[in-house]
Amino acid sequence: MNADRTPAPDVSIVVPIYNEVDNLPELVRRIGAAMHGQPFSFELLAVDDGSTDGSRAKLRELAAATPWLRPVFLARNYGQSSALQAGFDRVRGRYVVTLDADLQNEPDDIPLLLNRLETDPDVDMVSGWRKDRQDAELSRKLPSRIANRLISSATGVHLHDYGCALKAYRRPIIDRIRLYGELHRFIPSLAKDAGARITEVPVRHHARTAGVSKYGIDRTFRVILDLILIVFFMRYRQRPLHAFGGLGLWLMTPGGLILMWLLLVKLTGHDIGGRPLLLVGVMLVLMGVQLVVAGLIGEMLTRVYYESSGTPQFHSQEYAAEDFEPNRPPAQHPPAPAATEIIV
Template identity: 80%
Template sequence: MNTARTATPDVSIVVPIYNEFDNLTDLVERIAQAMAQQALTFELLTVDDGSTDGSVDKLRELAATRAWLRPVFLARNYGQSSALQAGFDRVRGRYVVTLDADLQNEPDDIPLLLQRLETDHRVDMVSGWRKDRQDAELSRKLPSRIANWLISRSTGVYLHDYGCALKAYRRPIIDRIRLYGELHRFIPSLAKEAGARITEVPVRHHARTRGVSKYGIDRTFRVILDLVLIVFFMRYRQRPLHAFGGLGLWLIAPGSLILLWLLVEKFMGHAIGGRPLLLAGMVLVLVGAQLVVAGLIGEMLMRIYHEAGNKPQFHAEEYQADTAAAPVQPAPAVTEIVA
């Protein structure tokens, strides 16, 4: 298939790349073969994230004879989230597919995900599930299982496999989310926040045969920190006062009771100046008050973000009747009355 760059494709496939020189030729050919199995036109955006192994030259060479291949080159290594966002900023298709460049994802499964989006209009995102993972290293399997359980329980988006890069989306969902830091692991959670209806389908998985894995067990600790951010983002982004102010009130309440008790003790003639309880009460009240003020500042910042930045507070779509299926009713006759 040779989709011209001037035509608008049906599917945009985004692949972040970092030092995958040995896999690039097979990757591009296998994606082309997979997409030739169905009628949708496509483009392939390969986003090189500052590779140093010759991947840039190889992508230029491959793109010279393939109009549907659109390489994107980042100035340096920014990370997978930035590479994906660079691709998302350039997609043109009504469907967006992502997968890794290491060929552990099976390109022939792409039509499976697209078929689900085409036939089930209640679904906005299809996430791959590597049901039979071929990773031999316990250092990858164990952290992945822990992360999947922890993220599902914390965000309410229950998936077996958050780490599978093979996913398909309707374009409006991609347009509503922004990736930064290392939030690529939480795309399903961000998609849910953007209103996506998500499903999961089993896909094939292969052991890496070329190149070097970029993941290690240290990733688990970064996932936990990012998870804290995602949970806060999903629950309190539009009401930060409920987060900070609520915690502040929980501190102010016992602090106030302590100070009230000490005041009673003072009226009864007991010395309270050297009691540690006095310091504890004052600290609780002061810290609680600071948290309430932080929540108020957060509310003002959110108001500025939405009003001055013209950012929507919600996403909605209006019902459109299926004009192709519904019979067209003739317009009522109009009689013109001339005075």
């Protein structure tokens, strides 16, 4: 059955999977138990990211007996960001929920996040906060705390727990963001850049009981590099001249002052040809000019990108008069029979 021919569900749950064969049956069971008692129709997009432990075969087996499970199979291991994006590209619900497949997130907390979105129109994204983390390894706790503070400070999106995979979004926010590389860690920052209003709620966290953790302390260095990209993306994506040109002016200013001082020295009859300071001044001015030119080229490329691709420079939402009517009953969404989708 083609999933696109069935009515769209209320909620699309996206779970990236990599070598979690032992957790899959319990994961599917617990997600079903959590959602079947709710007034939402739902689908589960289980994205297998090139697993080598039999997860693909297990998903096919589970999908045969679970009508609301839609497996998505990637050709090889692309990484968590690509797996999430593959799921985001296929969601159909008005709400989107993400969580990990290792059962450290609690599926029973999904209704908690959805209820916040359903009852609070001023919230577009609800991020889980593992207030009582059950990770025993210091190699996971310490880097996570450092990363959370660093990311919050640099991006201005203040969350206790950027690393919690359990999150819920309104569909328009998901439609506005794209994940590349390893940017899944920065989804709240990307969502904020797309206009999302974000809140955080405490959720339960469990120790891993099966499978092997895919994270280590080495990811801290990758987080720092990705953070530089995110800060640039959020602040200077539409004005690269301010980034490159600003840095260029900072270099040109001391370089110009050095050269002016050396000119005065030269005019007084002293030789400046053998002074290292001359080389420093010339290099600073040349580097500054190059950065300003790079900023100008970036400005032209930015305009070509937006004008030729039709990509919006901003996101907006227009309200009709009926949206402000008091005591307006919520829209009714008929339950949707889900279908199995297997994409190779």
